[in-house]
Amino acid sequence: MKTVKGFGRLLMELPQPARSGLWIGYAAVLAGFLFSVVTGRSGAVFVGMGVSGAAFAVTGWWLLE
Incomplete structure (x- = not known):
């Protein structure tokens, strides 16, 4: 349960582009x-x-700047 809360916290506290x-990354996994x-x-999963x-890579690159 802590993991789900951690993901929710990330989605609320990070800057908008991240x-x-x-959101796109999580939705792509679910949609696939x-x-x-x-x-x-x-x-389709792949x-x-x-x-x-x-x-996720683009998000990480954005956070490194």
């Missing part, structure tokens, strides 16, 4: 998983993970 990057369940294609990884 928050939107995290749901799409793969609905269509039965396991490759696409969602790729988009999510890119969003």
